[in-house]
Amino acid sequence: MHGHEETQAPKEYWEGRYGGEQVWSGEVNDVLADIAATLTPGDALDLGCGEGADVIWLAERGWRCVGVDISEAALARARQAAAGRGIGGYRVGFVAHDLADFEPSATFDLVTASFLHSRVELPRREILRRAVGWVNPAGSLLMTAHAAPPPWADEARKRAFLPVDPEGEIAGLDLPHGAWETRLAEIRLRKAVGPDGVEGELEDSVVLLRRLV
Numbered sequence: 001m002h003g004h005e006e007t008q009a010p011k012e013y014w015e016g017r018y019g020g021e022q023v024w025s026g027e028v029n030d031v032l033a034d035i036a037a038t039l040t041p042g043d044a045l046d047l048g049c050g051e052g053a054d055v056i057w058l059a060e061r062g063w064r065c066v067g068v069d070i071s072e073a074a075l076a077r078a079r080q081a082a083a084g085r086g087i088g089g090y091r092v093g094f095v096a097h098d099l100a101d102f103e104p105s106a107t108f109d110l111v112t113a114s115f116l117h118s119r120v121e122l123p124r125r126e127i128l129r130r131a132v133g134w135v136n137p138a139g140s141l142l143m144t145a146h147a148a149p150p151p152w153a154d155e156a157r158k159r160a161f162l163p164v165d166p167e168g169e170i171a172g173l174d175l176p177h178g179a180w181e182t183r184l185a186e187i188r189l190r191k192a193v194g195p196d197g198v199e200g201e202l203e204d205s206v207v208l209l210r211r212l213v
């Protein structure tokens with residue numbers, strides 16, 4: 001989403017970000033809910049799961065889901081939220097790891113990344129490229145990302161913003177020819193409320209790919 005406007009080490013930055021109050025709404029991302037509802041539940045992996053709302057939503061709908069995030073503080077909140085809803089055991093797992101050098105020990109029917117953005121160093125494209133190899137045949141890769149800065153962003157933020165577009169997202173993956181099918185590649189608009197209570201519309205880049213072989 002942003003250029004690397006801050007110089008902190010990623011772990012330090014994100015632990016600080018999650019160090020206070022709950023950061024996100026606790027609600028599943030609309031795109032994930034909309035799209036995962038059309039898929040057959042199986043094993044899922046959520047990249048940069050934050051406080052775990054998407055993982056919990058998937059687990060409650062029959063998926064076995066692992067969330068990975070660099071922040072222990074975020075995952076502590078995610079684990080607490082899952083336990084509070086009676087979800088545990090084999091249905092959910094939360095792994096604290098830097099995705100820059102993460103290698104899962106299994107493959108998945110769904111790999112999802114909702115707003116895997118950072119204001120500090122994050123090799124997003126490389127991570128997603130590797131994630132292609134973590135998807136089972138007939139499985140899906142879902143990437144939801146900010147396609148534009150929020151309307152309430154200040155000028156500095158707008159300048160530092162690195163928008164994601166669906167075509168660029170797919171091109172960046174270097175997919176092997178004939179091995180993947182594009183199910184969705186579009187911009188979706190979403191109403192949201194900014195920090196000062198101002199209403200605005202956000203643009204999400206949504207890409208859903210299906211592995212054929």
Ligand SMILES: C[S@@+](CC[C@H](N)C(=O)[O-])C[C@H]1O[C@@H](n2cnc3c(N)ncnc32)[C@H](O)[C@@H]1O
Nearest residue numbers: 014024048049050069070071098099114115117
């Ligand atoms: C914008 S938040 C999105 C969180 C969540 N997916 C959601 O939609 O609410 C980005 C998440 O990516 C995580 N993250 C950033 N860099 C990471 C890295 N190198 N490895 C693992 N997680 C990272 C952050 O800790 C944060 O939780």
